[in-house]
Amino acid sequence: MPEMKTYEGGCHCGAVRYQVETDLAKVVSCNCSNCSKRGLLLNFVMPDRFTLLSGDTDLVDYRFNKKVIEHLFCPSCGIESFARGRKPDGTAMIAINVRCLDGIDLAMLQTIPVDGASS
Numbered sequence: 001m002p003e004m005k006t007y008e009g010g011c012h013c014g015a016v017r018y019q020v021e022t023d024l025a026k027v028v029s030c031n032c033s034n035c036s037k038r039g040l041l042l043n044f045v046m047p048d049r050f051t052l053l054s055g056d057t058d059l060v061d062y063r064f065n066k067k068v069i070e071h072l073f074c075p076s077c078g079i080e081s082f083a084r085g086r087k088p089d090g091t092a093m094i095a096i097n098v099r100c101l102d103g104i105d106l107a108m109l110q111t112i113p114v115d116g117a118s119s
C-alpha cells in the first residue's frame, strides 16, 4: 500500500527544485510523442500538494498538440522535471516526472501504460 510522503525533486543541474506530497500510487507511462522521447514517468497531483522551491523564472514552456499542457524544462540541463496541465473538466493539475524525485527506486514502482499517442 503506497503511503503519502513528501518528496523533493528537480532537474539535473539543480536550478529547478520542488517539493511534492504524493503516494505514487499511480505512475503513468505514456506513449505520446513527448513522453516517449523524454522517457517521462508521470504522477499527477493537485497544485496545493506541489511547491516550487527554485527555478520558477528559468523554466521554459514547451507546448505541442492541443497546447494545454505546459511542459516546463530547465534551459541549462534540458530536463523536464514537471509539467502544469488541466484535467478534461478544467481542474488544474501538476504532472511530476517521477524520475526526477530524489531517492526513488524506479524498479519498485508499478507503472500504468496510457495510450496518449491515440488521444
Ligand SMILES: [Zn+2]
Binding pocket: 011, 012, 013, 014, 015, 016, 074, 075, 076, 077, 078, 079
Ligand atoms: Zn537544470
